[in-house]
Amino acid sequence: MEPLSITKNAGTAVGAPDEEALGLIARFTRSTPKAEDLYIFTVTLCDNEIDRDNERFSVEALQTLSELFVGVTGIFDHSMKSSDQTARIYKTQVIRDESKLTSYGEPYVRLKAWCYMLRTPKNQELIDEIEGGIKKEVSVSCSVQAKLCSVCGHDLRSHECCHAVGETAQGKTCHAILSEPTDAYEWSFVAVPAQKNAGVSKSMRKIASTKKQDTTVSGKTPEDIMKAAVAAGGNVSLTPSQLQAMASYLEIMKSDAALVKEQRQDAEKDVLALAAFTLPEADTVMLGEMLGKLSSREIEMLRKALGARGDALTVCTPAFRQEDGKAAPDNSPFKI
Numbered sequence: 001m002e003p004l005s006i007t008k009n010a011g012t013a014v015g016a017p018d019e020e021a022l023g024l025i026a027r028f029t030r031s032t033p034k035a036e037d038l039y040i041f042t043v044t045l046c047d048n049e050i051d052r053d054n055e056r057f058s059v060e061a062l063q064t065l066s067e068l069f070v071g072v073t074g075i076f077d078h079s080m081k082s083s084d085q086t087a088r089i090y091k092t093q094v095i096r097d098e099s100k101l102t103s104y105g106e107p108y109v110r111l112k113a114w115c116y117m118l119r120t121p122k123n124q125e126l127i128d129e130i131e132g133g134i135k136k137e138v139s140v141s142c143s144v145q146a147k148l149c150s151v152c153g154h155d156l157r158s159h160e161c162c163h164a165v166g167e168t169a170q171g172k173t174c175h176a177i178l179s180e181p182t183d184a185y186e187w188s189f190v191a192v193p194a195q196k197n198a199g200v201s202k203s204m205r206k207i208a209s210t211k212k213q214d215t216t217v218s219g220k221t222p223e224d225i226m227k228a229a230v231a232a233g234g235n236v237s238l239t240p241s242q243l244q245a246m247a248s249y250l251e252i253m254k255s256d257a258a259l260v261k262e263q264r265q266d267a268e269k270d271v272l273a274l275a276a277f278t279l280p281e282a283d284t285v286m287l288g289e290m291l292g293k294l295s296s297r298e299i300e301m302l303r304k305a306l307g308a309r310g311d312a313l314t315v316c317t318p319a320f321r322q323e324d325g326k327a328a329p330d331n332s333p334f335k336i
């Protein structure tokens, strides 16, 4: 029998164990469990929605976690460490809800867990709290191998990614996609969950990494920062002000480049116009193609040369001239 949900946010549900549940639970108990001794409830461990830390699990990660969390015990308070006060996950399932979309537009996927605990007098208070909907927010503790950038897809800790979680890039707010889980440590009920829907928070444990440590580079000007970064020869990290300096520098370079491009286009037009006048035999289409291969300086040189030649051709001796060298006020010298 499917446990009955009694909470609004699918955090916790209760029910009695059926044959299948008893069989699964038996893998974790020394003696054969009896239905009347067990209390069953479900929790949503985590999902693929972006949480308050701007992080979310990938669907593949939820799939891996669904295997890793089977058999993992829950922590309710520190006294729960003793064996008779343990809630344990005996079954998990990744549930995809096509009718509900995440904030970034993909179907909502959550990792649901079925848990059991012994019906002991010590556990009664907790059972009452679960049934009353007081205990419903769950936190998971696990380790992941990768924290991928939602904008570029690279690991946020790698030098290939230049984004920061929370900042807007390419019209999207950058968040971390927690991927490749390697271990599931524990889960517990908490007061304030990090994840919006599931009411789940997660604590990330530091994981052993073979990645090289980033080198912090010194330097304030973009040139100094670039030199130091190249000299470091590996993964480097920049301070926010260094990043800002590089970003401003790039902006200036971009606007300069746009100006240079405009000037070059003007110069090319001039060269073509001058060539039509001074080198009428030249094929203008071929000339245009040739210009495309020249540097801006070469085009400028050509413009000057053709301009000078054009001037020379324009200054021509009049066909008729008066004796005193002055141009006639009327056209009489031209009359025959």
Ligand SMILES: [Zn+2]
Residues within 6 Å of the ligand: 149, 150, 151, 152, 153, 154, 160, 161, 162, 163
């Ligand atoms: Zn990135």
